[in-house]
Amino acid sequence: MASSDPRHIALEGLWKNNPALVQLLGLCPLLGVSNSVVNALGLGIATIAVLTFSNIAVSLFRRQMTEAIRLPVFVMVIASLTTCVELLMQAYTYELYKILGIFIPLIVTNCIILGRADAYASKHAIAPAALDGFMMGTGFTLVLVLLGGLRELVGQGTLFANMHLLFGPVAESWQMIVIPDYKKFLFAILPPGAFVFMGFLIALKNLMDSRIHRWQSARKVENVAGSKRVRVTGTIQ
Template sequence: MNNYSHIFREGLWKNNIVLNQSLALCPLLAVTSSATNGLGLGLATTAVMIASNVLVSLGKNWISKAVRIPVNVVIIATLVTLTDFALNAWLHPLHKVLGLFIPLIVTNCAILGRVESFASKSNVMSSLVDGIAMGIGFTWVLTILGGIREVIGSGSLFANASLLLGEWSSFLEITVIPEYRGLLLIILPPGGFLVLGALLGVKQKFELIIKNRQLQAVATH
């Protein structure tokens, strides 16, 4: 539980919310039509995940097991509401794009699952690290998926990032393929399934290569 490097490996790769647990696929497929949208939703989810992990870990000794799940849901719902208000107040363009998928973070099984399986049984620091790792793991998949769909679908990358995330992010806006007419299928939800399937295949292939190299290394010794 206190091996932070192990927790990070689990969250970023080995037990990734999307690539391994296949959770949160609904917002993932609907929102990731661009890298900017994927990054925005990923960061919002990460903030909720970190805060909920820490709060549940702090209160685990005072919350009865009989009401633990309802209490955890209320904590997550409160944090999501605050996140929704904050985005609406300070990042209104992003809030308009993400729309209903911000409130739907409440129903994200990944958050409630980590709260139940990890934060309710671990100390505050471990829960904090777990929330960061799982959140970053979720965010990088959303951003990569959105980036691939955006490049193939419209020939750009992080389009309108400065409008959604602020002027500081204007350097992210890139026109990858000038005068590109785009491929609508990739931007639509079916395209999300196609790109996600490709990512899963690449991950499986990568892990197989690593495993074979480890077996070869053992055999040589």
Template sequence: MSEFIRSRLLDNNAALVQMLGLCPLLAVSNTAINAMGMGLATISVVVITNVLVSLIRPITRKEIRIPLFVLLIASVVTTLEMTMNAYFHELYLTLGIFIPLIVTNCLIMARAEAFASKNNWWISAKDGCFVGLGFALVMMAIGIMRELLGQGTLFSQAHLLFGEWGHHLELTVIPDYAGFLVAVLPPGAFFALALLVAAKNKRDLHLANEQKPQQQHENTRAPNT
């Protein structure tokens, strides 16, 4: 995995490290399908917005760049909202107000301002794809954890995203499961996110401890070279 991809998926993950976009991350991750739907929507908006911002950067005045970026994001989100309403109506109703609220997602504005406004459209598209993917994977992980603990199922109501074929994806992992109410309530989202952040921090600490002996060995050899 290249440094470019690893940085966006793991090392500087928008959800686990930068803590951006927590509103949709926590609010609509009660099931895996809801999380997947919002994750795909976020990826689409980030990629399209990054490309548009990159394309207009030569003619954008610095004084108006932020209002212009907001206008672009709002236009893309509105188009996405209308598309979901037309082709994924039930999922659109389930996600509700959180689709138009993508406009206020700090993740999208941050990538537009910090990266897309300074780079060409192709590298900006790649940045948006992997930043959005990192965000979506965290959302999916939270959705799977909450659905499994809260309902004992996986990919319930998959037909909302995949049509009739989605019924074949629905799994009952724990039969006759009474459910764990906290998992499907808002506190469950915070607990799931906390576990993922803790797991990432433990991974980072483990990697740092592994690198220390190697660095010390290189430092002791340096005077002899």
């Protein structure tokens, strides 16, 4: 059974077992929506909400569910929560809801949500299950926003454009024109560009993991060598 330690759960969701960079789940919305920061953040917040509350619901009723109805119940819970999020977006962020389109109802089919419900929430208490859902959703959202920022910057030369679609009139001045008079790079905005940028992000994470592993191995060797020197010195004395 997976650990219930909060630090372990956070590290798994944000880095070690990140849904987008390690598990490679939810790639369809990840690549399809992440052409700007506002689109990525909108879908990310919706995913966090569904993932967190579905984990809570599954954990709450985990002892009452038999093996025969387990998966249908998971899907029904996720679909109900997705409908609630969809209705809220229609009410408060309608323009953004229209832009995201089919990717909002497709949260129901996101493998991350069903996977965490089955692999973690159905086996743990409410608090760690909620934290697991929140951290996995946050890890997914961070990759979404980073990818959206890169594609928006390279594709349009701006950052945080149209943030008022998510946060209202107060965010109309948030747009940053990083490169004035920029000729749009269409490839970065289209889905093929998403594949390229995603490949770079995965490669960067693998490189960082490799360097962290080498550093940890070197530290371990140094500690072992240091303990041996201490024992030898003690013996001679």
